[in-house]
Amino acid sequence: MSLCGWALLYIALISWINQTEATKKSVSTSVVGMLELVQLEADLIDSLSTYADELEAKLKVLKSFVPKLQAESNEAVTQMENYVSNPINSFSLIRRMHEDWHDWKIFMESSIGQSQVAFLNKAKLQFPTKTDLNEASSSIVRLQKMYNLTAKDMARGVLNGKQYEASLTALDTYAMGRYLNKQNRDMAREWFVVTSELLKEQTPLTPLAGEREKVLHLFAQAIFDYEYYSIALSVFDHALLLANKTANPTLLSKRSKFEELARKEAEVVEKTNSKIKPSEFEIGCRGQFKQQSKLLCEYKSELSPFLQLAPVKVEEVFLDPLIMVFHDVLTSREIDELQQIARPLLKRTTILHNSGVETVHSSRIAKGTWLTRDFNNLTLRIERRIMDMVDLELSGSEDLQIMNYGIGGHFEPHYDYFEPDDLDEGDNNRLATLLFYLTDVEQGGATVFPVLQQAVSPKRGAALFWYNINANGSVDPKSFHGGCPVLVGSKWIMTQWISNNIS
Ligand SMILES: *[C@@H]1O[C@H](CO)[C@@H](O)[C@H](O)[C@H]1NC(C)=O
Ligand SMILES: *[C@@H]1O[C@H](CO)[C@@H](O)[C@H](O)[C@H]1NC(C)=O
Ligand SMILES: *[C@@H]1O[C@H](CO)[C@@H](O)[C@H](O)[C@H]1NC(C)=O
Ligand SMILES: *[C@@H]1O[C@H](CO)[C@@H](O)[C@H](O)[C@H]1NC(C)=O
Numbered sequence: 001m002s003l004c005g006w007a008l009l010y011i012a013l014i015s016w017i018n019q020t021e022a023t024k025k026s027v028s029t030s031v032v033g034m035l036e037l038v039q040l041e042a043d044l045i046d047s048l049s050t051y052a053d054e055l056e057a058k059l060k061v062l063k064s065f066v067p068k069l070q071a072e073s074n075e076a077v078t079q080m081e082n083y084v085s086n087p088i089n090s091f092s093l094i095r096r097m098h099e100d101w102h103d104w105k106i107f108m109e110s111s112i113g114q115s116q117v118a119f120l121n122k123a124k125l126q127f128p129t130k131t132d133l134n135e136a137s138s139s140i141v142r143l144q145k146m147y148n149l150t151a152k153d154m155a156r157g158v159l160n161g162k163q164y165e166a167s168l169t170a171l172d173t174y175a176m177g178r179y180l181n182k183q184n185r186d187m188a189r190e191w192f193v194v195t196s197e198l199l200k201e202q203t204p205l206t207p208l209a210g211e212r213e214k215v216l217h218l219f220a221q222a223i224f225d226y227e228y229y230s231i232a233l234s235v236f237d238h239a240l241l242l243a244n245k246t247a248n249p250t251l252l253s254k255r256s257k258f259e260e261l262a263r264k265e266a267e268v269v270e271k272t273n274s275k276i277k278p279s280e281f282e283i284g285c286r287g288q289f290k291q292q293s294k295l296l297c298e299y300k301s302e303l304s305p306f307l308q309l310a311p312v313k314v315e316e317v318f319l320d321p322l323i324m325v326f327h328d329v330l331t332s333r334e335i336d337e338l339q340q341i342a343r344p345l346l347k348r349t350t351i352l353h354n355s356g357v358e359t360v361h362s363s364r365i366a367k368g369t370w371l372t373r374d375f376n377n378l379t380l381r382i383e384r385r386i387m388d389m390v391d392l393e394l395s396g397s398e399d400l401q402i403m404n405y406g407i408g409g410h411f412e413p414h415y416d417y418f419e420p421d422d423l424d425e426g427d428n429n430r431l432a433t434l435l436f437y438l439t440d441v442e443q444g445g446a447t448v449f450p451v452l453q454q455a456v457s458p459k460r461g462a463a464l465f466w467y468n469i470n471a472n473g474s475v476d477p478k479s480f481h482g483g484c485p486v487l488v489g490s491k492w493i494m495t496q497w498i499s500n501n502i503s
Pocket of ligand 2: 148278
């Protein structure tokens, strides 16, 4: 979206809505939201295991009774007339037919796993929705583009050159291909190629899949239907090889159809992300801005009596406009308490449009909550500390905002200030922003100022400060900034926007 486009949105004024479907779920938008899913899946697997036990018990009954029934029946069949001429046999046969088969019918009809199915039905209410899956898919795409990652590396758990204990299955990569098919066929192709490679190594874990050969044929057909012919052909060929059916005439005639289309398939234009020139934001997020020597790192004590007692380590990142990092301004215990307070309150963040309508928007993927500064002694203490640190008054400023970002969670570059035209007379604007990092982030999640070519990485306990408004009162477009997608980690931040208190 262009900068002008952004001006249409009060994107900096973040709030949340209570009741809409979109905000209720939205599991992938924060790491906290994902925790429940992990537990739910574990419970479902337990339930499936119980289901297997019950099936096994039923099977045991059958396996032990059927041979005995067969023995009796074999005897009768081989000497039929002789068998029924004995009153004992014929009585028994009549009784069996009248009674026992009725019971077998009941036995066969008795269904296994009613309670497990009921549990599954209840659990379904908490399952991620299609929207959740689409959001998670789009996060993967965002990470791929932002950090120039290949589908192959991602599928194998290699993120930015680092190997993680994580990997995707053929079903996962296939879902990515399907998601991308309509919007970016080059990227979709890349995911389908990985899918075909994975299918050759593993059988997907799905109850509906059945035997390996059948699975390969199903995937070959599906990928064919999406019109990625050469990939479909390679999966198809693997199925033929695997089942030693390279000479089967029916399959061969189908293969020649695949092959013909694969041959006609336009030479794949190798147009990958790597050839697209990255934006300044992307360069910043990748950590590729020219390294500037640190301007200054000092213990700041002159501002207030508090700082004379407890000087704060300050790093000046940029001078015009002033950007600084205060190190170690929140203790680990304080951060733990803030997270504990915020955790149950987190809701999907929305964007407030000029019209006053709030919507969930892909430009900001996170969950957050607001906290008044007089919420408790801790927030009061933080309020005091902020005023000491930056030597600015907080009266008239917005509440504290706490945020947690999930997979690919990010905030596209934006201004924190409001355009003067959008403000009523006497309205405050956001003079400065103080952004506390509550966590380290293993990979990604930097705060990037594309115009100034500055990137600051999250550091637990540190706070980033910058001015959005010039000394003469005009807004400063150089304060344009964004939060890079989180690649690995759970990013927590707390923001205090500081008003130019003109009232
Ligand atoms: C494959 O099938 C052919 C005959 O159709 C047979 O001669 C050959 O031994 C089979 N190979 C394998 C590996 O089963
Ligand atoms: C992106 O990654 C590819 C390798 O996967 C590399 O060849 C290319 O130069 C990278 N592009 C940029 C802009 O770093
Ligand atoms: C908050 O601080 C006040 C004054 O220092 C103290 O009296 C009160 O007990 C504290 N409250 C809590 C919950 O710690
Ligand atoms: C305000 O200051 C900025 C930067 O110092 C300058 O670019 C801008 O032109 C000034 N605006 C006015 C209205 O003086």
